[in-house]
Amino acid sequence: xxxxxxxxxxxxxxxxxxxxxxxxxxxxxxxxxxxxxxxxxxxxxxxxxxxxxxxxxxxxxxxxxxxxxxxxxxxxxxxxxxxxxxxxxxxxxxxxxxxxxxxxxxxxxxxxxx
Amino acid sequence: xxxxxxxxxxxxxxxxxxxxxxxxxxxxxxxxxxxxxxxxxxxxxxxxxxxxxxxxxxxxxxxxxxxxxxxxxxxxxxxxxxxxxxxxxxxxxxxxxxxxxxxxxxxxxxxxxxxx
Numbered sequence: 001x002x003x004x005x006x007x008x009x010x011x012x013x014x015x016x017x018x019x020x021x022x023x024x025x026x027x028x029x030x031x032x033x034x035x036x037x038x039x040x041x042x043x044x045x046x047x048x049x050x051x052x053x054x055x056x057x058x059x060x061x062x063x064x065x066x067x068x069x070x071x072x073x074x075x076x077x078x079x080x081x082x083x084x085x086x087x088x089x090x091x092x093x094x095x096x097x098x099x100x101x102x103x104x105x106x107x108x109x110x111x112x113x114x
Numbered sequence: 115x116x117x118x119x120x121x122x123x124x125x126x127x128x129x130x131x132x133x134x135x136x137x138x139x140x141x142x143x144x145x146x147x148x149x150x151x152x153x154x155x156x157x158x159x160x161x162x163x164x165x166x167x168x169x170x171x172x173x174x175x176x177x178x179x180x181x182x183x184x185x186x187x188x189x190x191x192x193x194x195x196x197x198x199x200x201x202x203x204x205x206x207x208x209x210x211x212x213x214x215x216x217x218x219x220x221x222x223x224x225x226x227x228x229x230x
Contacts, residue, residue: 033217042118042205042220043159045212056215088157096216102149103218105159 002027004093004106012112013081019111021076023091026104031096032074033103034066037088049074050096078111086113116141116210120221127196128229134181135191135224137206143167147209149218150180150191154202162204165189193226201228 005024013019025032031050035043045058049068063079072093078085088110092103117140127133139148150162165173165182172180177197181190193200203225207218 031216033215035218040222042207042222043218045217045219048215048217050215056211056213056217058212058217090157090159092159092218094216102161102164103159104161105151107156107158110157 004091004104006089006091006106006109008109009107010110010112012114015081015083015113017081018077018079019081021078021089021091021109021111023074023076023093023106025072025074025091025093029093029095029104030072031094032068032072033092033094034074034076035090035092036060037090037108039087043090046076081113083113086111116143116208116219118206118208118219118221120206120224122224123222124225124227126227126229127193127200129196129198131196132192132194133196133226135193135204135206135226137189137191137221139187139189139206139208141187141208141210143210148180148182148189149207149209150178150189151205151207151220152200152202153205153223159205163191196228198228198230201226 033048034046037043047057052068067075088108090108091106094103148165151159177194203223206221
């Protein structure tokens with residue numbers, strides 16, 4: 001059983017640029033969630049994808065968007081990067097409810113905006 | 115909105131000893147899930163233990179156990195026979211829903227040091 005794979009592991013971007021982060025979900029999981037973890041903080045929920053549609057969003061602006069593909073992998077896109085977007089971005093896969101079987105996290109993408 | 119509070123930014127324990135990490139949460143729901151995750155320097159969040167709120171019995175996973183006090187909204191993690199590999203950030207998390215999406219709300223974490 002494969003776990004959650006995220007790419008790239010590290011990324012440096014300039015303010016105003018756009019970035020795409022990628023996530024492959026764990027085998028058997030149909031739901032992908034994205035979290036932003038600022039330095040010294042707990043992860044914050046960005047949004048969740050199920051059946052290729054966004055089915056819930058946290059307190060993040062529309063310049064944070066995503067996709068889910070038929071194989072359940074996912075992308076997180078951030079437009080017009082700001083310095084405060086510098087963070088670790090974590091992807092988590094699960095079955096839809098997430099509770100009983102839990103969430104499997106990847107090792108994240110460290111994004112630095114300069 | 116649900117909130118999760120971890121009041122201990124850092125804890126230290128000697129190898130082979132026992133340590134308890136604290137977590138409190140706020141919710142108006144009656145049925146929910148609570149989790150403890152470990153985040154080592156590799157950055158991956160690793161599930162340590164989960165608790166279903168309707169179950170009165172405290173969850174146990176090998177050296178890890180919880181003290182779940184539903185009325186007090188408290189969910190502490192006890193690590194017995196601590197090992198050097200237990201050193202990491204520990205996050206308490208509550209599962210809730212936004213729209214039809216299940217999401218985790220995390221506390222700010224407790225950094226655990228394990229000393230010889």
